[in-house]
Amino acid sequence: MIIIFKENAPEKELGALREEIKSLGLEIHESVGEKTRLWGLVGDTSRVDMDWLSARQIVDEVKRVQEPYKKANRKFHPKDTVVDIHGKKIGGGHFQVIAGPCSIESEEQMNSVAKSVAKSGAGFLRGGAFKPRTSPYAFQGLHNEGLKLLLEAKKACGLPVVTELMSVQHIDLFQNVDVIQIGARNMQNFELLKEVGKLKTPVLLKRGLANTLEELLMSAEYIMAGGNENVILCERGIRTFETSTRNTLDLSAIPMLKSKTHLPVIVDPSHACGIRWMVEPMALAAVAAGADGLMIEVHNDPEKALCDGPQSLTPEMFEQLMGKVQSMVQFMKNLSA
Amino acid sequence: MIIIFKENAPEKELGALREEIKSLGLEIHESVGEKTRLWGLVGDTSRVDMDWLSARQIVDEVKRVQEPYKKANRKFHPKDTVVDIHGKKIGGGHFQVIAGPCSIESEEQMNSVAKSVAKSGAGFLRGGAFKPRTSPYAFQGLHNEGLKLLLEAKKACGLPVVTELMSVQHIDLFQNVDVIQIGARNMQNFELLKEVGKLKTPVLLKRGLANTLEELLMSAEYIMAGGNENVILCERGIRTFETSTRNTLDLSAIPMLKSKTHLPVIVDPSHACGIRWMVEPMALAAVAAGADGLMIEVHNDPEKALCDGPQSLTPEMFEQLMGKVQSMVQFMKNLSA
Amino acid sequence: MIIIFKENAPEKELGALREEIKSLGLEIHESVGEKTRLWGLVGDTSRVDMDWLSARQIVDEVKRVQEPYKKANRKFHPKDTVVDIHGKKIGGGHFQVIAGPCSIESEEQMNSVAKSVAKSGAGFLRGGAFKPRTSPYAFQGLHNEGLKLLLEAKKACGLPVVTELMSVQHIDLFQNVDVIQIGARNMQNFELLKEVGKLKTPVLLKRGLANTLEELLMSAEYIMAGGNENVILCERGIRTFETSTRNTLDLSAIPMLKSKTHLPVIVDPSHACGIRWMVEPMALAAVAAGADGLMIEVHNDPEKALCDGPQSLTPEMFEQLMGKVQSMVQFMKNLSA
Amino acid sequence: MIIIFKENAPEKELGALREEIKSLGLEIHESVGEKTRLWGLVGDTSRVDMDWLSARQIVDEVKRVQEPYKKANRKFHPKDTVVDIHGKKIGGGHFQVIAGPCSIESEEQMNSVAKSVAKSGAGFLRGGAFKPRTSPYAFQGLHNEGLKLLLEAKKACGLPVVTELMSVQHIDLFQNVDVIQIGARNMQNFELLKEVGKLKTPVLLKRGLANTLEELLMSAEYIMAGGNENVILCERGIRTFETSTRNTLDLSAIPMLKSKTHLPVIVDPSHACGIRWMVEPMALAAVAAGADGLMIEVHNDPEKALCDGPQSLTPEMFEQLMGKVQSMVQFMKNLSA
Known part of the structure; x- marks a missing residue:
């Protein structure tokens, strides 16, 4: 940490x-020039408030x-973290695709999507029971009923499940969930971060729409400081002036995050672009930029989706995408070999 | 709502x-051109999901x-909402200044600041007991102990108090709070919005760092849809590429919001700029742009503030500022008279 | 084009x-609801000022x-434009890498870089003689002398050259340049766009730091409306709130642009990130997102570069990168085959 | 300037x-910690390229x-610059309003607007002869013919004139122009800045849509380094994610710029908001934030304006606005007296 002083700072206050x-x-360490006085602070400054x-x-x-940040910092933990969820690994060379509908709508929908994404090679099933919606009049999710449908679909397809927790008061309902997602709008809901920090369940932490990579790592640090070191980071697009896509997917976040942290980094191209035909190229x-996984929205009848x-x-488009993604993962492995 | 169709959309699906x-x-209402087919939907489309x-x-x-949005919409409620808190009114020509420290640190600090801001003419006392901090290692507030100190200071100075609620689980502690603040990072914490929507306590809703004015109004709509129509909006700076100020204070939000909604709009120049000497000009x-109030951070010893x-x-700078603000409020009244 | 009228618009003015x-x-085509009156304008509205x-x-x-935009619009020109520069093609399945130093510094530097990038498989040589620098005190380029060195290096390596034109007054010096680059800061220098629109030389048009894709296409339209239809678009990063990279590379611009226009789209990862080790992943x-080419900065001694x-x-890093890029181009061809 | 070294930087390269x-x-000045080595460079580092x-x-x-920046830096020139244009002063306590149409359309239009804004108390007449338009199909201005009409209107109303220069090749036409405007899109057209730096005509330099205040000052430095120290800075809105206004007017730029530079700072609320009824509050x-002047668009028949x-x-709305602005200027003088 470096302090730059104003000219003529009185010696008494400096002392x-x-x-x-x-x-x-x-x-x-002090450095005094004609007009400038600097102090370099040497030691552990991570807890000093600027x-x-x-x-x-x-x-x-x-x-x-x-x-x-310290626990999330690669400088202190050079080795890649591998998050292991009932044998499915993410990070450190292990690549996973999380797929499923945006929101859980019915038993039929969940089971149908779950089976098809499992068959296509997805490693995890996703589905939202609690949905953050801009409008109070929009579908808010099936809540507890939705979680039940998700856990049934899990049995049917055999995949571990990922679902979003929006509030501390629902945390007890999430005991059988395999990965708890913290959504973009809650990335700095610090009370929620503290609570999931007390759990053992792995956490998928999405970058906020207007949050820097350093802030994302500080939010991961909140969870890790509580004792839960199984954090997976997710880039899902940031808010910029461009309006042709819903958000601007920041793929440079992948190599930058991986240089700064040992945690796995995945990408959600579905939410980033908001447009079906852009999911494949992104x-x-x-994968080419080095992501450890993908999160993809799949629906049995997208035209009728509630969200x-x-x-x-x-499911057919996803099947085709999975083939290409798996080839790309293999290609990238060969390239760096 | 207008639907623009792709060329050659099949008649069957249109039907x-x-x-x-x-x-x-x-x-x-259909409009068909050589290459374009439009439908204008006529009726109440506020609940139709795009x-x-x-x-x-x-x-x-x-x-x-x-x-x-409907309840927050001036089109349906042309008259300014006046929020009345134990006789202190905001909106519809009533101007208020909310002042106090960022965080509650001690009894001595609170009482000293409370008395001085009351003497200078502030209408409300602010102070944070639960603090949203980017770092888990930064001071997080005195929590319940802080709320007690705030309520004691309220007795001492006679001003109603404003303080931030960060999580649904703390809501019971806020029963004697006069105005509940929802911070910028929680503007889209929809579960929290729903809970304060069930209360009667007025809510001060801050605009998120990367949220549009429409999204701010949709969050107000969440609270109002729950039955709590006492919402005060607060512009506190948005995140842009400019780094010389902490955020970019968007004062054009004041006239724009006031054209779209009947709710009062106040401004927090302290958080927007992050720099003491910029508070006065902003x-x-x-006030000149039409704000219904201000929120100003005042500390008895800013150099030692925990946040x-x-x-x-x-307090001396605030005393001077209040004099100028009151003159400006009066000047603006005369100007529009 | 759709016009939405205010309530109670007088019939006389509507007429x-x-x-x-x-x-x-x-x-x-008129559509009248209870509170809303819409007009859909049918016909060629591209020249109607909103x-x-x-x-x-x-x-x-x-x-x-x-x-x-019309000339740049894929709706009216569905087939990919292939820009052909002395037999080197870009677009419509033809991929090219443009490489060389940011600024031309000396004969020795240019010849050394030119030969090495040609040997590694670059299709074009780049180098700046006129440099847009934020500071008037920074190196501004060798100007005419630089252009001469570039053309000599062209002879030595056999590659066509790309270099930036910053002002109409220098245009005569660019007669032997193969591709004229219009930099990000000049994307909306409309007088310059009009002048290069009168030439036959292909134009590499970079997206401005804060320009939407629609504005980029409107700038291409300026050049094409003047008669020069050989325009190559270049994504080079946009300005956002994120500060860990110099700009935010918007790779979703590639599929989005390619859906809207027939023009080739290339990417400059060097300027986007501003960091050497991020060039390869980006x-x-x-390439994976579908770019038609890349622009890469290569210097014989980066530590001593003037810019x-x-x-x-x-050159060694570039040699290695080229091998990977060529494999990726081939992989993508096989994938879509 | 501070250099932070990587761990284990070899002594030879440091030397x-x-x-x-x-x-x-x-x-x-060197400072060596356990993991960190810093150098503080002491002396004139303004010309050192980071x-x-x-x-x-x-x-x-x-x-x-x-x-x-040095010439634009208040640290080296603490006293406010007062730009004097034929006796009309801006800066250092002198406030001016520049008014007129966006584009010059006809003799009748210019003379009518010129007379009315002069009568209402404007200090300068504005009007564009060369117009930067996003679309090549939009009205581009009357060019030389427009400049003639502007200079005739100047004679008629007696006000000095401000008009935009878009290209070096038109500079000879601007000999009788009193203030040359460099528009937002040309703020980093460095060749143009260098040319106006050679003139004696005062320059009104607008902030670019995505440019920081430091970049604005560096562009002013370009002009001043050439010898022309009569630079007036203009905030006119920046590009953000918010879409309800055309741009986001950054009024905090006024106190921030005035702390960093001695140059006058004016504001253009017309371009910032893009909406007629927002001009007055902004x-x-x-003025309340400390601006040295305003630039306001006035048209004799806005509904028929070409731009x-x-x-x-x-003119009636402007007349009313001027009354309020003059009261506010006087009020602010009294407040700081």
């Missing part, structure tokens, strides 16, 4: 700050050198 | 969709004409 | 507007249905 | 870099401490 910083166990320093009248600016591009129909693939 | 739309009680239409293979694009600009020190005013 | 619209050769309509007091909103992802050193590959 | 930096006349340093393999990150807010009709005021 007082020097004592406070030393009392945190940090060393100070605002606490920049609030001082004598301080002009504070810059971080060390990342503010899924392939995500996100425009971006859902039919 | 099926026509029946479905009519069954919703909507009329269809995705449900755009998922169809035959549909090229769907455009909304009516706003998707506070005055907000947001760089943007906090001292 | 006057009706006459004006008919005089443009457009038909009007503002001209929305300026009317009686108009609430105007929405476009047809795209405002280059491979671009963009941090993102430049060494 | 070589140390020599290069010293040869630029800079001193190095990329030149960050391209090194041994360098992890480079951070700027000093601003990269104009008043701009930007939706945001143009009628």
Whole structure:
């Protein structure tokens, strides 16, 4: 951490700050120029609040050198984390596809989609029982009833299931869920992060629409600091000025995240683009950029879907996509071999 | 709502969709050109999900004409809402300043700030007991203990209090709070919105960092649809590419919101800019743009604040600001008279 | 084009507007609901200015249905454009890599880079003689002297050359240049677009940092409307709130552009990310997303480069990248076969 | 400037870099921690290219401490610049309103608007002869003929004129223009900036749609480095995700710019919002935030305007606005007195 002081900062106040910083166990390296005075703070600064320093009248600016996250930081944990869910592994060279409908609508729908995605090679079944919807008048999900249908479909197809938790008050209903998803709008719902941090269930953490990669890692840190180190990160598009796609899929997030953290990184091209025919090119591009997995929306009858129909693939389209994705995964393995 | 069809959409599928739309009680006005077929849907389309239409293979694009919110819509409620909190009114020509520290730190701090802001003319006391912090290692607030200190300070200064609710599980602790704040990061925490919608306590709803004004109004609609119509909207800066200020304060949101909704609109220049000396010019600009109130961070010792020190005013700075703000409010009243 | 009128728009003004619209050769399909009156304009609306309509007091909103570009529009030109530069083809299944240094610095540098990228399989040599730099104190390029070195290097390596034109006043110097690049900052320098529209030289048009895909296509339309239909589009990253990469590479732009236009689309991962080690994953992802080519910065000594050193590959790194890119191009061909 | 090195950077390469930096006349202050080595560069670093340093393999990150602009920097020129145009002053307490139509359309239009805005108290007449339009099929301005009409209107109303220069090749036509406007899309047209830097005519420099305040100041520096120090900065809205206004007017840019530079700062609410009825509240807010002037679009018949009709005021609306603006300017003077 570097502190840049204002010109003519009084020696008395510098002295007082020097004592406070030393009392945190940090060393100070000072550099004084004609107009500029800098301090480099040496030691573990991950818990030092930048605002606490920049609030001082004598301080002009504070810059971080060390990342503010530790458990999620590859510097301290160079080896890739492999999340193992009943034998299905993600990360460290293990690639998985999570597929299923946006929302759970009926027994028939879930069982039909579950069987077809399992047959096509998906590793996990997804489906939402609690749906975050912009409008209070839109379908909000089947809630507890939906979770039951999901767990039945799990039995039918044999795949572990991924579903979104929207509120601390529903957490008890999620005991048999294999992976708990924290959605983009809840990436900084810190109370929810703390609660899933107390569980053992792996967490799929989606990047918020306007959140930096550092903030995503800080949210992962919340979960890990609570004791749950099974976190899977998911890029799903960010909000920009471009309106032809629903969001802008930031594939450069994959190599950047993988350089900064040991956690697995997957991509959701369905939500990013919001358009069915864009899912295939963006899924392939995500694999080429190094993703550890994909999350794809599949619906038995997209035209009648209660949610996100425009971006859902039919089971036939998904079957075809899986073939291409598996070839690409193999191709990338050969390329880096 | 307007549906634009793809060229050569088969008559059979058009017919099926026509029946479905009519069954919703909507009329269809068709317009057929050489290459384009449009349908204008006439009737109450606020509950029609655009995705449900755009998922169809035959549909090229769907455009909304009516706003998707009703209770928050000025078209249906032309008169300004005045929120009345124990006699303190906001909206419809009533202007209020909410002031206090970012976070509640101690009895001494709260009482000292509370008395000074009351003396300077603030209408409400703010202070956070539950703090949304990007880092799990940063100060998270005093929680229940903090709420007690806030309510004691309320007694001491006589001002109604505003404080942030971050999770459904804390809602019982907020029974004596006068205004519940929903923070920017929770603007689309829909489960939380539904819960405060069941209360009678007025809600101060902050715009999310990357949320459009329409989304802000849809979140207000969530609360109002639950039965709580006492919603105050708050612009607090949005996330853009500019980095010299913490966020970009969008003051054009004030006249735009006031044209679309009858709800009061206030502005938080402290969080928007993140810099103490910018609070005054932006506070005055907000009043000039038509804001119904301001939310200002004041700390008895900003250099030692546990949170947001760089943007906090001292009580002396606040006293001076209040004088200017009150003059500006009066000036604007005279100008429009 | 759809016009949505305000409630109670007077019949007299509607009549006057009706006459004006008919005089443009457009038909009007009217749809009148309880609160809403819509007109669908049928005919060629690509030259109708939306503002001209929305300026009317009686108009609430105007929405476009047809795209405002014609020559660049795939609807009117379904077949892929193949740009042929002395036998080197881009588009319609032909893939090309453009490589070379950011700026031309010396004869030795250019010849050394030119030979090595040619040997590695690049199809075009790039190098900047006129450099757009944020600071007036930064190296601005060798100008005419640089162009001479570029043309000498062209002779030495046999590759056609691509270089940026920044101002109409330099256009005469570009007579022997094979492809003229219009940089991101000049994407809406309309006077420059008009001038290159008068030439026969193919134009590489880069997307501006904050420009939508529709605006990019409108800028291509400027060039094509002047008579030069050899336009290659280039995605090079857009400006967002994320700061860990220089820009955010928008790879979804590739399939979206290719659905809307017949023009070739290439990607510049070097400028998008600004970081050397990110070039490879993003280059491979671009190919997987369907790009028709790549633009890659290569420098014989990146640590001493006068411009963009941090993102430049060494010739050895480029050699390795080319091998992977060529495998990926072949893999994608097989996949879609 | 601060250089943060990678762990285990070899002493040999550190030594070589140390020599290069010293040869630029800079001193190095070194700070070595357990995992981190920092160098603080002391001296005039405004001309040191950050990329030149960050391209090194041994360098992890480079951070700027000093601003990269000098002539525009308030640190070196604490006193406000007052631009004096034939006795009309802007900056340093002098407030001016620039008014007129978006584009010059006819003699009758210009003379009528010119007389009415002069009568209402505008200080300058604006009007565009060269218009940057997104579509090649939109009205492009009357060019030389338009400039003649502008200069005739100047004679008629007695106000100095402001008009946009879009290309170096038109510069000779602008000899009698009082203030040359560089539009938002040309803010980083560096060749154009260099040319107007050679003139004595004051330059009104608009902020680009996606440009930071630092980039705006660097573009001002281009003009000033050429010898023309009469630069007026103009905030006119930036591009964000919000679509209800054309752009997002960033009024916090006013105090921020005025803290960093001595140049005058004006605001264009017409282009920022794109909506007629938002001009008044945003104009008043701009004055309250400390702007040195306003630029307002006025048209004698906005419904028939060839460009930007939706945001143009009628002369009557402008007359009323001017009254309020003048009161606000006076109010702000009294407030700070």
